[in-house]
Amino acid sequence: MKCLSRSAMSISNLNNSEFILTGxxxxEGYYQWVSIPFSLVYAMVLLGNCMVLHVIRTEPSLHQPMFYFLAMLALTDLSMGLSTVHTVLGILWRFIQQVSLDSCIAQSYFIHALSLMESSVLLAMCFDRYIAICNPLRYSSILTDEKIMRIGIAVLGRSSLLIAPAIIRLKFLNYCRPHILSHSFCLHQDLLRMACSDxxxxxxYALALVIGTLLLDAVLILVSYVMILHTVLGIASREERIKSLQTCVSHICAVLVFYVPIIGLTVVHRFGKHLSPLVHVLMGNIYILLPPLMNPIIYGIKTQQIRRRIQSWLYLKGT
Structure with a gap:
């Protein structure tokens, strides 16, 4: 609680464009120890996603639609880690406590835009699995390089443009309440909580955006898997059914790793007012860090081509 009391005493010294990161x-007395697992997590996020990107880029056999989408996912996860590492570790290493309004708005933009991008990429990957299983003879003709490039541009445009109006609006709000952020990074709802403007x-807009993107994507993914399951159950051979479903396991795990923390964070914010602030902070960090940490592990373990390429690469490095 010493950190909070120091923060409260510092509020009077802040202007309208400076905010305190709670951490x-x-x-507070254990930051040097807490920084160790967080540093390891960020290192694994950077290493894991960079390794996935390196393997896909250097292995010609992986230049296929499914792996192009996986590269998009790895880039998104890598960017999410980079967008938050400086404030989280900055607090734990005690060289960051305050953040300017412009920096906070920029970080908030990247966090929320990348979350929308992750959802969009997962939907595109689901579309890839749907075509591969339900219409395999036309797979290569439907998912051409040109189509994949258009999907990538659409994902980028959708994520970066749709979030912009709400984030830009933050710049013009008047923040007259205590400038204490409840997380170790900046979120849209945190800044709204301190605003006295309308x-x-x-x-x-934020509610409509969540319904029109994250919720809609989740519904479309669910519908796609219902159709995939219907197609798989119609396959006569049991071995072929199992083989088809196994190609979806990695994607299903990635979807769960993305959406379960979002649901958990929403429940905590909506019904966990009585919970310790530490619970909210930890849930926020899980929401931010779990997908970038787990996705390279999931695809590295479940995708045979990537697993073999990494194993051979590590073996050559060891010799």
Missing amino acids: FVGL IRFNSI
Whole structure:
């Protein structure tokens, strides 16, 4: 609680464009120890996603639609790690406590845009699995390099443009409440909580955006897998059914790793007002870090081509 009391005393010295990052409430005396697992997690995020990108780029046999989408996912996860590492570790290493409004808005933009991008890429990967299983004879003619490039541009445009109005609006709000952020990074809802201006546009737009993107993507993924399951059950051979379903396991795991923390964070924010602030902070970090950490592990273990390429690469490095 010493950190909070120091933060409260510092509020009077802040202007309207400076905010205090709360960090991990209750663990201030253990930051040097807490920084160790977080440093390891960020190192694994960077190493794992860079390794996936390197393997896909250097292995000609992986230059296929499924792996192009996986490269998009790895780039998104890598960017998410890079967008938060400086404030999280900055707090734990005690060289960052305050952040300017412009920096906070920029970080908030990247975090939320990358979350939308992750959802969009997972939907595109589901479309890839649907075509591969339900229409395999036309797979190569449907998912051409040109089509994949268009999908990538659409994913980037959708994510970067749709989030922009709400984030830009943050710049013009008046922040008269205590400038204490409840996380170790900046989120849209955190800044709204401190605003004294009319925030109806941001609140309504954010809700509509969540429904029109994350929720819609989840529904489309669910519908796609219902259709995939219907097609698989129609295959006569049991071995072929199992083989077809196994190609979807990695993607299903990635979807769960992305959506389960979002649901958990939403439940905590909506119904966990009585919970310790540390619970909210930890859930926020899980939401940010779990997908970038787990996706390279999931695809490295479940995808035979990537697993073999990494194993051979590590073996050559060892010799």
